Amino acid sequence: MAVRARTLEQARELYRTNWELVWWVFMRVSGLALIFLVFGHLFFNNIQVNAGDIDYDYVASRFSRSWVKVYDSFLLGLAMLHGVNGLRYSVEDYIKRPARRFWAKVGLFTAASVIFVLGVMTLWAFTYEEMGEAIRALPGG
Numbered sequence: 001m002a003v004r005a006r007t008l009e010q011a012r013e014l015y016r017t018n019w020e021l022v023w024w025v026f027m028r029v030s031g032l033a034l035i036f037l038v039f040g041h042l043f044f045n046n047i048q049v050n051a052g053d054i055d056y057d058y059v060a061s062r063f064s065r066s067w068v069k070v071y072d073s074f075l076l077g078l079a080m081l082h083g084v085n086g087l088r089y090s091v092e093d094y095i096k097r098p099a100r101r102f103w104a105k106v107g108l109f110t111a112a113s114v115i116f117v118l119g120v121m122t123l124w125a126f127t128y129e130e131m132g133e134a135i136r137a138l139p140g141g
C-alpha cells in the first residue's frame with residue numbers, strides 16, 4: 001500500500017478491488033472541491049467578518065439561509081470522508097498486526113460517524129428559533 005499511484009492507469013494496476021479505485025478517484029475530486037469550499041468558508045467567516053466578533057447571532061443568521069446549510073453539509077461531508085479515508089491509508093500502511101489494524105479502524109470509523117452525525121444534526125435537525133428555545137430552557141440559560 002505504501003506505493004502510491006500517480007495516474008489513473010497506475011491506480012488501475014495497483015488496486016485490486018474496484019472500491020479502492022473509486023476511493024482513489026474520490027480523494028482527488030474531493031481534495032480539489034475542498035480547496036474551494038474551505039477558502040469560501042474562511043472568506044465568509046474570517047475576511048468578511050472579524051473571527052473574534054463571531055457570536056450566536058451571527059451563526060444563527062448564517063444558518064437561517066438554506067444555501068449555507070447545503071454548503072456546510074458538503075464541507076462537512078467531504079472533509080470527513082477525505083480525512084477519514086486518508087487516515088485509513090495511514091492505518092493500513094503503519095499498523096501491521098491485523099487485530100490492531102481492525103480495532104484502529106473501528107475506532108476511527110466510530111469517532112468519524114459520531115462527529116458527522118452531530119455536525120449534520122447541528123445543521124439540519126432544528127430551526128434556529130427552536131435551538132434558541134432549547135438553549136434558553138437549560139438551567140442557568
Ligand code: HEM
Binds near residue numbers: 041045068079
Ligand atoms: C479560523 C477559521 C474558521 C472560522 C472562524 C470558522 C467559523 C465557522 C462558523 C462561524 C461556522 C457557523 C456557520 C457558518 O457560518 O458556516 C462554522 C461552521 C463550520 N465550519 Fe468553520 N470556521 C473556520 C475554519 C474551518 C475549517 C478549516 C473547516 C474545514 C476544513 C471548517 C468547517 C466547518 C464546518 C463543516 C461547519 C459546519 C458545522 C456543522 O456541521 O454544524 N471550518 N465555522
